[in-house]
Amino acid sequence: MRFFHLSDLHIGLKLYNRDLREDQEYILERIAELAADRQPDAVVIAGDIYDKAVPSAEAVEVFDGFLSRLREAVPEAAIMLISGNHDSAPRVNCFRNILARQNVYMIGNPPMREGEMIQQVTLEDTFGPVHFYLLPFVKPSMVKNIVGTDEKGNNLSYEETLRRLIAREKIDTAERNVLVSHQFYLPQGKTAEEVERMESEIRTVGNIDQVSAEVLGPFDYAALGHIHKPMKVGTERYRYCGTPLACSVSEAGQEKSVIEVELGENGELKTNLLPLRPLRQIRLIRGTLADVLSQACEDYVTVILTDSGEGASEDTQDRLRAAFPLLLEVRRESVRQASLFSGTAAARELDPYELCLDFLGELDEEEEEIMRDVLEALL
Numbered sequence: 340m341r342f343f344h345l346s347d348l349h350i351g352l353k354l355y356n357r358d359l360r361e362d363q364e365y366i367l368e369r370i371a372e373l374a375a376d377r378q379p380d381a382v383v384i385a386g387d388i389y390d391k392a393v394p395s396a397e398a399v400e401v402f403d404g405f406l407s408r409l410r411e412a413v414p415e416a417a418i419m420l421i422s423g424n425h426d427s428a429p430r431v432n433c434f435r436n437i438l439a440r441q442n443v444y445m446i447g448n449p450p451m452r453e454g455e456m457i458q459q460v461t462l463e464d465t466f467g468p469v470h471f472y473l474l475p476f477v478k479p480s481m482v483k484n485i486v487g488t489d490e491k492g493n494n495l496s497y498e499e500t501l502r503r504l505i506a507r508e509k510i511d512t513a514e515r516n517v518l519v520s521h522q523f524y525l526p527q528g529k530t531a532e533e534v535e536r537m538e539s540e541i542r543t544v545g546n547i548d549q550v551s552a553e554v555l556g557p558f559d560y561a562a563l564g565h566i567h568k569p570m571k572v573g574t575e576r577y578r579y580c581g582t583p584l585a586c587s588v589s590e591a592g593q594e595k596s597v598i599e600v601e602l603g604e605n606g607e608l609k610t611n612l613l614p615l616r617p618l619r620q621i622r623l624i625r626g627t628l629a630d631v632l633s634q635a636c637e638d639y640v641t642v643i644l645t646d647s648g649e650g651a652s653e654d655t656q657d658r659l660r661a662a663f664p665l666l667l668e669v670r671r672e673s674v675r676q677a678s679l680f681s682g683t684a685a686a687r688e689l690d691p692y693e694l695c696l697d698f699l700g701e702l703d704e705e706e707e708e709i710m711r712d713v714l715e716a717l718l
Contacts, residue, residue: 340380340381340462340464340466340469340515340601340602341377341379341380341599341600341601341602342379342380342381342382342383342517342599342600343370343373343374343377343379343381343382343383343597343598343599343600344383344385344562344578344580344597344598344599344600345370345382345383345384345385345580345583345597345598346384346385346386346387346423346521346562346563346564346565346579346580346581346582347385347386347387347423347564347565347567347581347582347583347586348363348367348384348387348388348389348402348405348582348583349387349389349390349425349539349582349584349586350363350388350389350390350394350398350401350402350405351389351390351391351394351395351397351398351401352390352539352586353390354586354587354621354639354667355667355668357639357665357667359584360397360401361618362584362617362618362619363401363584364401364404364405365617365618366583366584366595366615366617366618367401367404367405367408367583368405368408369615369616370405370409370583370597370615371405371408371409371411371412372412373597373613374409374412374413374416375411375412375413377599377613378413378416379413379416379599380416380417380462380464381416381417381418381419381462381471382409382413382416382417382418382419383419383420383471383517383519383562384418384419384420384421384564385421385423385519385520385521385562385563385564385565385580386420386421386422386423386424386425386426386475386476386520386521386564386565387423387424387425387426387521387564387565388402388420388422388423388426388431389402389425389426390425391425392425392426392427392430393427393430406418406443410441410443415442416442417442417443417444417460417462417471418442418443418444419444419446419460419471419473419519420443420444420445420446421446421447421473421474421475421476421519421520421521421564422446422447422448422475422476422521423475423476423521423564423565424476424521424541424565425541426447426476427447428447428448428449428475428476429447429448430447431445431446431447431475432445432446432447432448433445433447435447444458444460444473446458446473446475447475448475449474449475449476449477449481449482449504450482450485450504450507451481451482451484451485452484452485453484453485455485456507456508457472457473457474457504457505457507457508458472458473458474459471459472459473460473466515466603466604466605467514467515468514468515469514469515469516469517469602470510470511470514470515470516470517471517471519472508472510472516472517472518472519472558473519474504474518474519474520474521475521476521476522476565477497477500477501477504477522478497479494479495479496479497479500480494482500482504483495485504485507486499486500486503486504486507487503493708496547497522497523497547497548497549497550498549498550498551498554501522501550501554502554505518505554505557510557510558512557515559515602515606516557516558516559517558517559517560517561517562517602518555518558518560518561518562519561519562520561520562520563520564521563521564521565522548522550522563522565523543523546523548523549523550523565523566524549524550524551524552524554524555524561524563524572524577525549525550525551525552525572526552526570526571526572526573527551527552527553527573528573529573531546531549532546534566534570535568536566536567536568537566537567537568537586537587537589537590538587538588538589539567539582539586539587539589539590540565540566540567543715544691544692544711544714544715545692545693545711547711552572552573552577555572555576555577558576558577559576559602559606559608560576560577560578560600560602560608561576561577561578562578562580562598562600563577563578563579563580564579564580565579566579566581567581567582567586567587567590568581568590568593569581569593569594569595569596575608575610576608578598578610580596580597580598581593581595581596582595583595583597583615584615584617585617585620585621587621588621588623588641588667590621591620591621591622591623591641592622592623594614595614595615595617596612596613596614596615597612597613597615598610598611598612598613599611599612599613619637619638619639619665620638620639621638621639621640621641621667622636622638622639622640622641623640623641623643624640624641624642624643625642625643625645625672626643626644626645627644627645627646628644628646628655628658631644631659631662632658632659632662634662635662635663636662636663637663637664637665638663638665639665639667640663640665640666640667641667641668641669641670642659642663642666642668642669642670643670643671643672644669644670644671644672645672646671656669691714692710692711692714695710695714696710
C-alpha cells in the first residue's frame with residue numbers, strides 16, 4: 340500500500356501582504372504531477388487546507404482546481420483530508436457524505452456525540468486491509484460529551500482527550516492501521532520548548548495543546564499535520580511532513596517534500612521523500628548594503644542590514660526594491676539593539692502566559708483558566 344502524506348497547504352496565505360496564489364498553484368500542480376507519475380493508492384492531507392477559517396473565493400477556487408487536478412492524476416486513489424486548526428470544521432465537513440461516494444473523504448468534525456466514532460476508511464492490498472483513521476483537529480471542549488471532564492467538571496487536557504478518543508476505537512493491531520491527525524505531538528523525551536516552531540504556526544499559551552507521542556502506539560504510521568517543519572516524532576513511523584511551500588521567513592532554506600509511504604506485510608514500512616521545488620524561494624539575506632545588493636534576485640527576500648546606518652542614503656529603500664522586486668521587509672541590525680535586548684533575556688524566556696502570571700501575582704484556578712482563554716484568543 341503506497342500513499343502520499345501532505346499537510347498544511349494554507350491556501351490563501353499572504354506573506355507580508357504578498358499574494359502567494361501563483362506560488363501555491365505552482366506547487367500544487369507539482370504535487371498533482373508527482374501523483375500522476377507515482378500513482379499512489381491514496382493521498383492524505385493532514386489538515387490546514389486553508390489559511391483562514393473563512394477562506395476567500397480565490398482560495399476556494401485554488402483548492403477546487405487542485406482537487407480536480409488530483410482526481411484526474413489518480414482517478415482510482417482515495418483522497419483523504421481532515422480539518423486543521425486554521426480551518427473551519429463545519430465548512431470542511433460540508434458535503435462529506437456526497438464526496439465519500441466519489442472516494443474523496445473530507446472530514447471536518449471529530450466525533451462529538453455518543454455513537455460517533457473516528458471516521459475510518461479501509462483500503463485493501465495483497466496483504467489485506469489498511470485502516471485509515473481520520474481525526475481532525477480537536478479541542479477538549481469539542482468532544483467533552485463523549486470523553487468526559489475531570490473530577491471538577493473542567494475540560495480534560497489535550498493529551499487525556501486524545502488518549503480517550505483513541506481508546507474508544509476498536510483497533511485491531513493484527514492488521515495495519517494509519518492515523519491522520521492535526522495536533523501538537525511531542526517526541527518522546529522532549530519538552531515543548533525543545534521543538535522548533537515556525538513563525539507561521541499558531542501556538543497555544545503555555546503549550547497546553549501538547550500531546551505525548553505515546554498515544555500513537557496502536558498505529559503503524561501516523562500522518563501528522565500542524566508543525567510546519569518536517570519532523571519525525573521520535574520514530575520513522577510518526578511524522579510531520581511540513582508545509583509544501585514555505586509560509587514564513589523562518590522556513591527559509593528548508594527542503595520541502597511529499598512523503599511517500601509504503602506499508603508492506605505486517606506493517607513493514609518504507610518512506611521516500613519526493614522533493615518539491617518552489618517557483619520562488621524565501622530568502623534571508625544579511626550583510627552590508629553593498630553585500631546585499633550584490634545578491635539581487637527575484638525571490639521573496641527579507642534583508643537584514645549590518646551597516647551602522649549613519650551613512651545610509653535616502654534612496655536605500657529604492658535601491659533595495661530595485662534589486663529585490665519581491666522584497667518582504669528590511670531590518671537593521673545594530674549594536675544598540677543588541678545591548679537593548681541583552682538585559683531582558685530572562686523575560687524573553689517566559690511565554691506570554693508566564694509573564695502575565697508574574698505581573699498579576701497569585702491567581703486561583705478559575706482566574707488562571709480565564710487568563711489562558713484571553714491570551715489564546717489574543718495570540
